[in-house]
Amino acid sequence: MKRATMTLPNDLSNAVDEYMRAQEAPPALTAVMQAALREFLRERGFLREYRPLKITPKGDSERSDVSVNHDLYLTGLKK
Numbered sequence: 823m824k825r826a827t828m829t830l831p832n833d834l835s836n837a838v839d840e841y842m843r844a845q846e847a848p849p850a851l852t853a854v855m856q857a858a859l860r861e862f863l864r865e866r867g868f869l870r871e872y873r874p875l876k877i878t879p880k881g882d883s884e885r886s887d888v889s890v891n892h893d894l895y896l897t898g899l900k901k
Contacts, residue, residue: 828855 863869894900
């Protein structure tokens with residue numbers, strides 16, 4: 823993780839302070855700056871949108887313990 827020190831002009835500093843005060847649970851300044859930078863870079867094509875991995879089941883093994891005993895099934899020790 824990279825650490826940076828920033829100097830904000832008065833208009834940005836005031837806007838950020840106002841935004842944080844307007845929130846029901848004011849976020850940390852770091853969170854606000856990271857969110858703003860992510861949006862800025864995403865809009866310009868430098869940051870891909872986060873998409874969680876989606877895994878869909880293939881077929882139905884009719885076995886209820888595969889998530890626990892998957893290694894045994896893969897090695898053929900459990901049939």
